[in-house]
Amino acid sequence: xxxxxxxxxxxxxxxxxxxxxxxxxxxxxxxxxxxxxxxxxxxxxxxxxxxxxxxxxxxxxxxxxxxxxxxxxxxxxxxxxxxxxxxxxxxxxxxxxxxxxxxxxxxxxxxxxxxxxxxxxxxxxxxxxxxxxxxxxxxxxxxxxxxxxxxxxxxxxxxxxxxxxxxxxxxxxxxxxxxxxxxxxxxxxxxxxxxxxxxxxxxxxxxxxxxxxxxxxxxxxxxxxxxx
Numbered sequence: 001x002x003x004x005x006x007x008x009x010x011x012x013x014x015x016x017x018x019x020x021x022x023x024x025x026x027x028x029x030x031x032x033x034x035x036x037x038x039x040x041x042x043x044x045x046x047x048x049x050x051x052x053x054x055x056x057x058x059x060x061x062x063x064x065x066x067x068x069x070x071x072x073x074x075x076x077x078x079x080x081x082x083x084x085x086x087x088x089x090x091x092x093x094x095x096x097x098x099x100x101x102x103x104x105x106x107x108x109x110x111x112x113x114x115x116x117x118x119x120x121x122x123x124x125x126x127x128x129x130x131x132x133x134x135x136x137x138x139x140x141x142x143x144x145x146x147x148x149x150x151x152x153x154x155x156x157x158x159x160x161x162x163x164x165x166x167x168x169x170x171x172x173x174x175x176x177x178x179x180x181x182x183x184x185x186x187x188x189x190x191x192x193x194x195x196x197x198x199x200x201x202x203x204x205x206x207x208x209x210x211x212x213x214x215x216x217x218x219x220x221x222x223x224x225x226x227x228x
Contacts, residue, residue: 002046006035016050028043048116049076088191092201162179167226177192
């Protein structure tokens with residue numbers, strides 16, 4: 001696994017590098033948004049990027065948005081301060097898959113990186129079960145692609161996992177807590193809001209507005225379902 005680390009504070013950056021390398025990851029560091037974007041463009045083979053949001057110059061939010069535009073399947077984890085509730089939402093809306101709140105333990109960070117990686121590469125799928133057809137959508141499980149009328153809709157690793165979870169059980173309402181556990185894992189310490197933000201992003205990507213077909217429905221006070 002190859003990880004890009006963007007953190008402007010050297011002690012924190014060194015802490016991240018030591019623990020990620022100790023866990024067996026290949027790590028490239030950047031202290032500015034410009035450095036991170038340049039590294040991503042030059043190397044192009046990162047699996048996961050860990051981004052501090054509060055940076056001088058190009059912000060972590062902008063880096064997140066630009067990386068997501070360049071590499072739709074890149075896993076992105078943002079680092080936030082405990083008091084930055086609005087930053088968590090903004091980071092997720094910018095395209096992040098997950099967040100880790102400072103201060104954090106190296107065990108937690110490595111676990112979150114590995115969890116995201118497993119969502120990105122869940123294992124091989126048999127040829128007989130390599131897609132889900134719910135017209136006008138086709139979910140290609142082996143290629144990890146969502147098609148609408150045969151046109152690809154770029155999804156983040158987390159968005160793909162949510163869509164897969166709901167499309168596997170169409171017309172069945174799924175509790176937000178169950179979505180959180182299934183996608184982020186039972187030991188995830190974040191908030192349910194991360195589910196809602198990702199659902200909102202998916203709706204925008206599949207072209208679901210206030211009028212027209214409502215494929216991804218809200219079950220008020222409970223969760224969500226994929227309607228066919």
